[in-house]
Amino acid sequence: MEAASLDTLRELGVLISSKRYGRDLLYRTTDSEYLLLRYWNSEEARQTAMEDPELLRCWAKLGNEIRTLKVYEKLETVELS
Secondary structure (H helix, E strand, O other): OHHHHHHHHHHHHHHHHHOOOEEEEEEEOOOOOEEEEEEEOOHHHHHHHHOOHHHHHHHHHHHOOOOOOOOOOOOOOOOOO
16 A cells, blocks of 8 residues: 555645645655655645645545554744754
């Protein structure tokens, strides 16, 4: 299912980017696990995306292709200076 799920993630990334909702970054760990970071352009963009029928279909498809370990809805920026 790895190839299928990567195709679905690519499709999601294209939709999110083309509809100007945000952007995705996908990383693979040395243990061959994947980490997806999604940067929303705004809270409004995130809300709109959550109601977008095309995205909902992709997320449903992806839900059958992968095992999600953890979802963080929001993260806080930590200043290092």
